[in-house]
Amino acid sequence: MTRDLPVLVVDGTRFSDLDGFAREFSRLLNGYTWRGNLDALNDVLRGGFGTPDGGWILRWLASETSRAALGHAETARRLERLLPGVDPSNRASFEARLDAARRGEGPTLFDEIVAIVREHGPGGSEAADGILLELS
Template identity: 55%
Template sequence: MASSLDAFNDILRGGCGTPDGGFDFRWLNSQRSREALGWPATIHWLEDTIARCHPSNVPRLTAELEAARRVEGTTLFDWLVEIIERHGPGGSEAEDNVVLRLL
């Protein structure tokens, strides 16, 4: 994933001014965000990322782009949710104490 998503993941991990108690995300209008960060936005993001990524990442990203064009796989919205949930209850980095509430 692009460095901006990696940076977001790092912030949730802590140490960058992150609150000691973690985060409690209340994602208002999450359905609207799911639509805005759906297939068209994912395709655009992947096309842009492929154009500027390291050549070793091109095959994987191209496969993801082809899947997105078939409306398969995960979207930008899904990636954000997965990143956040990884740092919450039941996630591989649950000690970061991040809670996500899709409203």
């Protein structure tokens, strides 16, 4: 039953950008600091990086505040920081994503983070990790 699962709480009023979200999320982890890399977030959610074993609930308070903070502007800022390291074979599609974010279009960081977490819960490709996301 879900009420028996540990609950880890992210407070959306405690950050205003991806770096702040990384700090807020890292405070939930026992002995590990996540630095905001989305690939690494997948690893953290798989376990072994300070999260409870056997499934848990991620309760995201003030998620609408986070949706704004991790919206298109912050998405564009992140993509701009990553652009210098993009492989030339991926540069055109990466720049198209960046241009879309600058126009306020396409998935945001909030959307990406939520999608990653949901992959580790019911119906996701990594559902065995047993993570339940509650947005409030």
